[in-house]
Amino acid sequence: xxxxxxxxxxxxxxxxxxKYILETAGYDVSIASTGQECLERxxxxxxxxxxxxxxxxxxxxxxxAKEIRTKPGKYGNPAIVILTAYxxxxxxxxxxxxxxxxxxxxTEVINQELxxxxxxxxxxx
Amino acid sequence: xxxKFFKPIAAPETKREMxxxxxxxxxxxxxxxxxxxxxLSESLEKVLDLVPSLIENDLNYVGVLILDGVSxxxxxxxIVKSTMPIQVxxxxxxxxxxxxxxxxxxxxxxxxxFVRSVVNKEIAYTRNLYESFLPLMPxxxxxxxxxxxxQIVKLLISVPMVVDDECLGVIxxxxxxxxxxxxxxxxxxxxxxxxxxxxYSSRLLENIKNEVSKKEKALNRVKETLRYERDMLDILAxxxxxxxxxxxxxxxxxxxxxxxxxxxxxxxKKFNQxxxxxxxxxxxxxxTILAATRIAKDRFENRPxxxxxxxxxxxxxxxxxxxxxxxxxxxxMEIEEKITLFIDKIxxxxxxxxxxxxxxxxxNIGSVTLLTKTKGNSVYIEIRDTGIGIPKExxxxxxxxxxxxxxxxxxxxxxxxxxxxxxxxxxxxYVVMNLLKTLGGEISFKSVxxxxxxxxxxxxxxxxxxxxxx
Numbered sequence: 001x002x003x004x005x006x007x008x009x010x011x012x013x014x015x016x017x018x019k020y021i022l023e024t025a026g027y028d029v030s031i032a033s034t035g036q037e038c039l040e041r042x043x044x045x046x047x048x049x050x051x052x053x054x055x056x057x058x059x060x061x062x063x064x065a066k067e068i069r070t071k072p073g074k075y076g077n078p079a080i081v082i083l084t085a086y087x088x089x090x091x092x093x094x095x096x097x098x099x100x101x102x103x104x105x106x107t108e109v110i111n112q113e114l115x116x117x118x119x120x121x122x123x124x125x
Numbered sequence: 126x127x128x129k130f131f132k133p134i135a136a137p138e139t140k141r142e143m144x145x146x147x148x149x150x151x152x153x154x155x156x157x158x159x160x161x162x163x164x165l166s167e168s169l170e171k172v173l174d175l176v177p178s179l180i181e182n183d184l185n186y187v188g189v190l191i192l193d194g195v196s197x198x199x200x201x202x203x204i205v206k207s208t209m210p211i212q213v214x215x216x217x218x219x220x221x222x223x224x225x226x227x228x229x230x231x232x233x234x235x236x237x238x239f240v241r242s243v244v245n246k247e248i249a250y251t252r253n254l255y256e257s258f259l260p261l262m263p264x265x266x267x268x269x270x271x272x273x274x275x276q277i278v279k280l281l282i283s284v285p286m287v288v289d290d291e292c293l294g295v296i297x298x299x300x301x302x303x304x305x306x307x308x309x310x311x312x313x314x315x316x317x318x319x320x321x322x323x324x325y326s327s328r329l330l331e332n333i334k335n336e337v338s339k340k341e342k343a344l345n346r347v348k349e350t351l352r353y354e355r356d357m358l359d360i361l362a363x364x365x366x367x368x369x370x371x372x373x374x375x376x377x378x379x380x381x382x383x384x385x386x387x388x389x390x391x392x393x394k395k396f397n398q399x400x401x402x403x404x405x406x407x408x409x410x411x412x413t414i415l416a417a418t419r420i421a422k423d424r425f426e427n428r429p430x431x432x433x434x435x436x437x438x439x440x441x442x443x444x445x446x447x448x449x450x451x452x453x454x455x456x457x458m459e460i461e462e463k464i465t466l467f468i469d470k471i472x473x474x475x476x477x478x479x480x481x482x483x484x485x486x487x488x489n490i491g492s493v494t495l496l497t498k499t500k501g502n503s504v505y506i507e508i509r510d511t512g513i514g515i516p517k518e519x520x521x522x523x524x525x526x527x528x529x530x531x532x533x534x535x536x537x538x539x540x541x542x543x544x545x546x547x548x549x550x551x552x553x554x555y556v557v558m559n560l561l562k563t564l565g566g567e568i569s570f571k572s573v574x575x576x577x578x579x580x581x582x583x584x585x586x587x588x589x590x591x592x593x594x595x
Contacts, residue, residue: 011367012451013399017374024381055363085366106370110377 003122004028006047008038008064009083010056014106018051018114025115035059039067042075049079049122051104065099079121151175151316167327170206175316176296185210185278186299190230191324192243192292200240202230202294210277213270217258220266232260242283243292248310250282252303257281279303284313286321293321357551364410364550371403402447409478410550416475417552420559427469427563434464434504438495441477449485449493456481457494464497464504467587472560479553480508480580486549487578488512499586507581514574523570524558 005027007018012033019029030045032038035058038050054061061082068075082103101124104117154175176187188207192200207225209217217225232240237256242249251257255271262270278299286293296317375396382392419425442456449456466473484493491511498505515523561568565585572578 011371013371013403014367014374017371017378017399020378021374055359085363085370107366107373110373111381 002026002028003049004030004045004047005118006030006032006038006041006045006050006078008032008035008041008050008056008061009053010034011053021111021114022118025118027118035061035064038064039075042068042078046076047078048125049081049118051081051083051118052100054082054084054103062099069099079125081117081121147312151319171323176298176313185301186281186297188297189294189320190239190297191294199231199233200243202232202239204228204230213274213277216270216273217261220262220270228261230260238281238283239295239297242285242295246285246287246290246292248282248284248314250280252280254278254281254299257297277301280305282310282313284317286317286324288318288321288325293324296320361414361550365407368403368407368410372400372407375400375403398447402451405444406448409482412475413479413550413552413556416472416556416560420556425472425560425563427472429467429469432466432468432470432473434466434497434506435460437470437473438477438497438506441474441481442495444478445481445485448482452485452489454485454488454490455492456485457492459494459496461497461499464499464586466504466584468564468584472564473584476557476560476564476582477506479557480582483553484508484510484512484578484580491577502586504584504586505581506584507579509577509579511577514576514578515570515572516574517572520570520572524554524568 005022007015007022007029008031009015009018010033015031015033019031022029030041030047032041033056035056038052041047042050052061052064056064065080065082068078068080080100082100084103084105085107101121102117104114109117154171186207186209188209189205190202191205193203194201204225209225214225217223217228221228230239234240234256235244237260238249238251239257241247254274255267258270258274259267261267278301280300280303282298282300282305284296284298286296296313298313379393379396379400382389382396416425438458438460442458446456481493481495488510489512493511494507494509496507496509498507558568561582561584567583569581569583570578571581
């Protein structure tokens with residue numbers, strides 16, 4: 001069965017590119033633009049992994065992860081990978097919290113590398 | 126009741142011994158107040174409670190008057206505590222309309238009892254009570270109050286509260302009897318001085334607390350600023366990195382596609398457009414940051430040249446077509462006539478670019494329209510959108526460095542999930558407004574929430590050469 005990935009990013013172009021990359025690699029992909037939408041999608045789509053942007057207009061990615069991890073009955077238990085635009089101190093500190101499985105730096109990881117990362121976090125589960 | 130069970134260790138035998146014991150216990154209590162760290166009013170409350178227990182039964186009034194200020198003409202006191210017979214209190218209220226605790230007590234007469242004891246730092250007394258309540262009310266009321274008070278209080282004494290050779294105020298005590306003993310007076314003076322120390326120390330403590338809270342507030346402001354700057358750097362980095370991410374991914378997808386399927390023209394075109402738009406965005410963001418830096422350093426050189434306005438606007442619109450298309454927004458243009466401006470072209474391009482990109486950013490449905498109109502020696506450029514609008518109260522704040530209209534970043538508007546990243550760099554309007562100042566232009570905003578915003582800029586057709594000034 002195909003694994004399901006939820007991309008959470010407020011940037012439409014990034015959503016589109018990542019969806020394209022991951023679908024090409026054989027995953028089912030759905031998209032959310034805000035933290036709130038991400039939580040709704042978790043209930044309806046039950047993804048295996050979520051790629052979660054750190055900086056969103058409504059919520060911080062780590063806060064979303066915390067919400068998910070504290071209510072596994074409601075949101076399930078997907079792998080959570082934080083997407084950061086760059087690895088500033090701030091982001092590193094936030095992303096290394098216990099709520100997430102790992103992080104991916106958007107500018108450093110492209111196409112096949114993104115797919116590799118996703119596979120790694122999925123197989124770790 | 127307890128005496129039944131506990132025998133006093135040593136029963137006081139003489140009156141003098143009793144007095145001594147009382148004095149000791151009162152002094153102990155005052156020491157207690159001193160170290161308790163209680164606030165000023167609490168200390169005074171206790172001071173007042175202690176006075177009646179000092180002397181047996183023959184006093185009828187106790188008041189604590191804190192000296193608030195001394196000017197050449199008058200001494201002003203604050204009545205912080207006062208126990209008055211209820212009928213007197215009622216009359217005072219009737220005459221003055223005030224509660225005793227709210228009454229200012231200002232005395233001009235240097236011979237008045239309280240002033241005498243403040244000046245001489247000695248106990249003063251009077252049997253003529255009339256003068257003591259005169260500062261509180263007009264003569265005609267004092268005349269009526271006098272017989273009442275004279276029945277209750279036969280003697281009024283004023284004990285100065287002195288610490289470190291400074292008189293902080295007085296304790297006024299009214300007696301039922303005509304005279305009191307020397308030893309009682311001594312006891313009262315000791316007591317008053319102890320009270321003064323209590324007041325003094327609690328004042329000191331309050332000052333220290335105030336200082337500490339002021340320092341804490343200042344420290345918090347600094348912390349807030351640092352956190353704010355760190356956040357701003359994060360946001361700037363994010364804004365610069367995002368288009369790069371897009372470009373990298375788009376180009377890399379193109380590469381993969383070429384390797385896999387050969388040349389699929391449609392796909393290539395699509396990803397090329399994406400990379401191109403990201404590049405435009407990156408350059409714009411960089412330009413804005415650089416302009417902001419130049420503005421902050423007062424290094425903007427205004428170099429006017431003839432500029433074809435309609436051409437400039439058309440170019441700027443073309444650069445934003447991709448972005449608008451992505452959000453399904455149309456861009457329209459109603460340019461009245463061909464206008465040539467004598468103006469700094471780079472600055473004008475930045476202004477128009479920023480305003481168009483803002484209009485698209487905050488519009489989810491509908492259109493962005495650009496209009497121009499000339500009037501006298503000025504040209505008006507309007508950028509109208511059908512976007513989410515700006516709350517009225519936020520308009521005066523627009524153009525502050527790093528300012529973002531709150532509702533754009535709050536969660537309420539995040540339901541509107543098509544808004545591209547709240548705010549961008551937070552430098553756009555700051556740059557626009559400062560550049561306009563250099564060009565001798567003006568800007569105004571009209572906005573209706575959820576209907577749209579119209580930004581109008583006014584520019585001189587022949588701009589004069591001048592440097593930016595902060």
